[in-house]
Amino acid sequence: MTETIEERIARVTFDDKGLVAAIVQQWDTREVLMLGWMDAEALRRTLTSGRVTFWSRSRQEYWRKGDTSGHIQVVRGARLDCDGDAVLLQVEQVGPACHTGTRTCFDADDLDPVVGPDPVDAS
Amino acid sequence: MTETIEERIARVTFDDKGLVAAIVQQWDTREVLMLGWMDAEALRRTLTSGRVTFWSRSRQEYWRKGDTSGHIQVVRGARLDCDGDAVLLQVEQVGPACHTGTRTCFDADDLDPVVGPDPVDAS
Numbered sequence: 001m002t003e004t005i006e007e008r009i010a011r012v013t014f015d016d017k018g019l020v021a022a023i024v025q026q027w028d029t030r031e032v033l034m035l036g037w038m039d040a041e042a043l044r045r046t047l048t049s050g051r052v053t054f055w056s057r058s059r060q061e062y063w064r065k066g067d068t069s070g071h072i073q074v075v076r077g078a079r080l081d082c083d084g085d086a087v088l089l090q091v092e093q094v095g096p097a098c099h100t101g102t103r104t105c106f107d108a109d110d111l112d113p114v115v116g117p118d119p120v121d122a123s
Numbered sequence: 124m125t126e127t128i129e130e131r132i133a134r135v136t137f138d139d140k141g142l143v144a145a146i147v148q149q150w151d152t153r154e155v156l157m158l159g160w161m162d163a164e165a166l167r168r169t170l171t172s173g174r175v176t177f178w179s180r181s182r183q184e185y186w187r188k189g190d191t192s193g194h195i196q197v198v199r200g201a202r203l204d205c206d207g208d209a210v211l212l213q214v215e216q217v218g219p220a221c222h223t224g225t226r227t228c229f230d231a232d233d234l235d236p237v238v239g240p241d242p243v244d245a246s
Contacts, residue, residue: 008234021144023155030153032146035209050239074239080232082221086158088229094242098205106202106211111131116173116197119217 005048009040013084019055020087022046024097027076027090033097034105036065038087050075052091071095128171132163136207142178143210145169147220150199150213156220157228159188161210173198175214194218 014020019037026033036054038046042062045053052073056063066072077090098105137143142160149156159177161169165185168176175196179186189195200213221228 003235011232021158023146023158025155030155032148032153032155032211035144035146035204047234047236050237072242074242075236076238078234078236079229080234081158081228082223082225082231083228084232086228087234088155092239092242100205102205105204105206105209108205109134109203109207111170111201111203111210112126113170113198113201114173115199116215119195119197119215 005044008047009043011080011084012040012043012087014040015085017057019057020085022052022054022087022089024052024073024089024091024093026093031104032106033073033091033093033103043087046075046089047078052089066094069095069099071097073097128167131170132166134203134207135163135166135210137163138208142180143208145175145177145210145212147175147196147212147214147216149216154227155229156196156214156216156226166210169198169212170201175212189217192218192222194220196220 012020018039022036022038024033037057039055042053042055051064053062053064072094073091075091079088096103135143141162145159145161147156160180162178165176165178174187176185176187195217196214202211219226
């Protein structure tokens, strides 16, 4: 028997603000494009419409990605993590994902970490 | 002039609990492995030690990934997003990333979305 949309959404553990983190990944190249936030209604719209909708924490409103910029995200897949508090969305990204014009929101700022040794030495 | 570790950490916008979301990605295959949380000290340890350390919200303690399981994450890169509130870590994952034994934390639960139309039709 196929689960209803409400049964699927009921498996999500939303935080104390009613939100869940949504990682957005280009489905074929596997680039991580951005991290957004969704409440139950944004997730419902995303899972049922084929277009990614977030909840904007700064503007306190729904935000269907690309409605103003044209840089839409078309849904190709959606997964929930093992403890139910993160969503991975696989999308077809049209144009740059980032409002700054870069392909992903992670392109501009390198935190320049110390790179670890090979696992055989680190274990 | 090279930035200090404190200057880099100062660019991060931590939430009202002092945490930032950290997406962990296998550096070569680009699989999204998991989402964890870091406070400033967990991020400092991650950026300076070559091993990924989280803040466990459920246990309220630092958690260096793999110390009990052996499934360590060796740091290969770290990026901050455009608004400073999400980190993307590229790692070499030893063994399964998920405590359930699957490769990633997103392997088990398909949210079965409606797949969107091709972008040319959706724009």
